[in-house]
Amino acid sequence: MAGDRPLRVVLADDSAFMRALVGRALTDAGFDVVGRAVDGADALERCRELRPDVLTLDLAMPGLGGLDVLARLGTDAPSLPVVVVSAFSPADGARAVDALTAGAFDLVAKPAGDTPLRAFADELAEKVRAAAESGARSRPRTRRPVGGTASERPAPPAGRPRSGAGPVLAIASSTGGPRSLAALLPRLRTVPAGGVIVQHMPPGFTRSLAERLDRASAVEVREARDGDRLRRDLVLVAPGGMHLRFDAQGVARLTDEPAIGGLRPRADLTISDLARLHGDRLLLLVLTGMGRDGELGAQDVRRARGAIWAEHESTCAVYGMPRAVVEGDLATRALPIEELAAVAADALAGARQEVAA
Incomplete structure (x- = not known):
């Protein structure tokens, strides 16, 4: 009404x-x-x-x-x-x-x-x-960075499997996500240990999203396939209609398990698997979207001492998913999408140089 x-x-x-x-x-x-x-x-x-x-x-x-x-x-x-x-x-x-x-x-x-x-x-x-x-499709917004809170983090769990070197990137997004992803991915000069995007879209459309991002980006972007492994400068997009999981060896598994909260793919599942595998090397970006998907996964990232950054409300089409991690004291940064893209690009590029050295 x-x-x-x-x-x-x-x-x-x-x-x-x-x-x-x-x-x-x-x-x-x-x-x-x-x-x-x-x-x-x-x-x-x-x-x-x-x-x-x-x-x-x-x-x-x-x-x-x-x-x-x-x-x-x-x-x-x-x-x-x-x-x-x-x-x-x-x-x-x-x-x-x-x-x-x-x-x-x-x-x-x-x-x-x-x-x-x-x-x-x-x-x-x-x-x-x-x-x-939501108010408006392109409502003028105040654009200012807002710092999240950085609480004391617990020690990572013992026996966490590791693979590769450098940070692993995970991105969760929903409503408004394609626009934010189009601002973010082309800014990334490198993703040192690979990355994953979980964008809520119907089956079939995620391949088109991956192809569009790939054409605009320096890194390779494609829809995930069963048996994939993360590698340098490859970003996998979870297929619509499938959950994207990673097993103990870091191998991608596409599953048709029931939707969770009406969502398949569910970002929480993918993020939790990546937190278990990569611990404090995981950088999670939670972008615009309805609901709270990503919050439970972010809790696992927090426990594993990974980094969690959120898109600021000022550039979100819907401030739902980022709000959940910001108000849950999980995100250490909340920035408008252009600033978030620049900071993430610099962080990943710097990490690759450290690994090469």
């Missing part, structure tokens, strides 16, 4: 079937669907006329596509949050990741043949509501 009225939504999709499906899901969830656009130009016109709280946007439409709509909204309605509702194919996945990087709030995959419609409707309603409550 916005005040005492239902949240107002414009939906845009060139498919009459999807307009009906999305409209019904939103109406049943208590939203006021004030406009249904059939293409990008129609979406822009309805947003100018109706001033909704949220726009749901298909990306593959005739004429003016979804990415063009996002670009024009950046000028015409920069405070309007956008939830992308997209089918998956290699082309659609790439467009969706581009949209998220350009500032779309979140992504909902269109239901495939085996997707329960109730699950799609629930996810759509949750993300549209979160988008409206």
Whole structure:
């Protein structure tokens, strides 16, 4: 609700079937669907006329596509949050990741043949509501570094297995993550002992995310495969729909164990495995996202005397995951994403030079 009225939504999709499906899901969830656009130009016109709280946007439409709509909204309605509702194919996945990087709030995959419609409707309603409550897609923010608290840390557990040399990087992110990752990864000149990203995205889209980050980065970024090992200047992205685990020998294992808190991959699982393996050589970055995923993993990193840094609220699309580690007295630094990227890049580059020496 916005005040005492239902949240107002414009939906845009060139498919009459999807307009009906999305409209019904939103109406049943208590939203006021004030406009249904059939293409990008129609979406822009309805947003100018109706001033909704949220726009749901298909990306593959005739004429003016979804990415063009996002670009024009950046000028015409920069405070309007956008939830992308997209089918998956290699082309659609790439467009969706581009949209998220350009500032779309979140992504909902269109239901495939085996997707329960109730699950799609629930996810759509949750993300549209979160988008409206977030304030704005590109709200001006105060940008200042904030130091976390550095409490006395317990000794690392005995018998912790070690491998390689130099720091290992772990990144946890969710809503708004692709944009933050696009600001962070290209700044990294090296990742001395490899790294892992757990980004909450639907199955299929994480490969497009990895490919986009790889094209923009000096280090190699790709979707993780069963049997992978971390190595210098390789960053693995956990595949959507799978948990990414590491066994006692440091070998990556993709599992289809049940989702935890509705999430698969779950960052907590990956982070805890890496803390057990790499102890005080682990650097954990917790970026923008809804919920508290990463908090339990960060507790294990803390016990292992690793480092935990968070994205500051000022640049988060949703200050949920970073808030959990900051308010839990787990993060020792909380910085806007550009500053966090610079500090992490310097720390990793310096560590590599120390290892080489």
